[in-house]
Amino acid sequence: MLMIRPSFDTLYEALLARDAAYDGRMFVCVASTGIFCRLTCPARKPKPENCTFHETVAECIEAGFRPCKRCRPTTPEASADPVVRPLIEALEKRPGYRWGEPDLVRMGFDPSTVRRAFKRHFGMTFLEMARQRRLQEGFSSLSGGGKVIDAQITAGFESPSAFREAFARILGTAPGNFSKNPLLSADWVPTPLGPMIAVTDKTRLHLLEFLDRKALPAEFKKLQGFAKGEIGFGRTEVTDRIQEELDRFFKGESASFQTQLALHGTPFTRDVWRALLDIPAGETRSYSDVARALGRPEAVRAVARANGANQIGLVIPCHRVVGTDGSLTGYGGGLWRKQRLIELEQGYRAKVSEKANQPDP
Structure with a gap:
């Protein structure tokens, strides 16, 4: 990653404090044990003379260290959390259930502990995630041809108005306003970082955004104008293809996306997005790096605006752009997602490094 490297003392203090700000961005290698950890690892802290710090999983592996079995630095942190994992599994088993704090208590969890854990990992509480999951069930019902009342019941909403309002908060329009003969089709696709909305035609992907992105209603309205209001529910072959690629x-099998993209933007904005597509997984660039790559070093702010206007998340990797000092600057999907994506993609970089270091057969 391109960042101003903190001093050893700063990193060691972060290790002692289990500072989550460095999670996924710096790792500690411990000479006395031969393992490497997240800086948030709950294990007993090593002596400073036994510590070295690296920016990527690949560097730790190349240095001959093994991943810690407690903090699991080669996997997203949330999957290792003993509070998060069972609740995510329970949510998937009962996606339409109206979860409440009494349910958490019955399962043996302290609601405040659950709230903090989910906020730390996902930027939302478990109950907020569960409500979002119910909306997904309603969306799926509509996508499958169901009526609005059926979707409301499937989503567990007691009144039609509550369902319409909740739905409109996500996309900026009520479900009854969707077209029966659409030019573009909208459906949700699940990911470990939360559900996303995909809008496609028969050949291209027009939009891919997390459901809780604040700009989603405006982006959806823009697409409605492009399609003259003809956006409906449903999946296409392109939806299935992007789901498989995600x-x-x-x-951790492939960071390559082959789905054809429809780029809705000015010529400069499209040039920025194409430049983002050239950033390899596991690497980052600053806004000024992207501006220089375009031959427009003075256009840093314009690059930042174009980066923020990206409406095809993950595939056009705006999450790979960081501040000049390496800080995780604004990301429409939430900084916690940006951190997780960079962390995940460092695993791809590690795999490439491992292959490069293997002897020829």
């Missing part, structure tokens, strides 16, 4: 991406 699944491979999050499983």
Whole structure:
């Protein structure tokens, strides 16, 4: 990653404090044990003379260290959290259930502990995530041809108005306003970082955004203008293709996306997005780096605006752009997602490094 490297003393203090600001961005290698950890690892802290710090998993592996079995630095942190994992599994088993704090208590969890854990990992509480999950169930019902009343019941909303309002908060329009003969089709696709909305035609992906992105209603309205209001519910072959590619991406199998993209923007904005596509997984660039790559070093602010206007998340990797000092600057999907994505993609970099270091057969 391109960042101003903190001093050893700063990093060691962060290790002692289990500072989450460095999670996924710096790792500690411990000479006395031969393992490497997150700076948030709960294990007993090593002596400073036994510590070295690296920016990537690949560097730790190349230095001959093994990943810690407690903090699991090669996997996203949330998957290792003993509070998060069972609740995510329970949510997937009962996605339409109206979860409440009494349910958490019955399962043996302290609601305040759950609230903090989910906020730390996902930027939202478990109950907020559960409500969002119910909306997904309603969206799926509509996508499958169901009526609005059926979707409301499936989503567990007691009144039609509450369902319409909740739905409109996400996309900026009520479900009854969707077209029966659409030019573009909208459906949700699940990911480990939360559900995303995909809008496609028969050949291209027009939009891919997390459901809780604040700019989603405005982006959806813009697409409605492009399609003259003809956006409906449903999936296309392109939806299935991007779902498969996202699944491979999050499983650590491939960071390559081959789905054709429809780029809705000015010529300069499209040039910025194409430049983002050239950033390899596991690497980052600053806004000024991207501006220089375009031959427009003075256009840093314009690059930042174009980066923020990206409406095809993950595939056009705006999450790979960081501040000049390496800080995780604004990301429409939430900084916690940006951190997780960079952390995940460092695993791809580690795999490439491992292959490069293997002897020829």
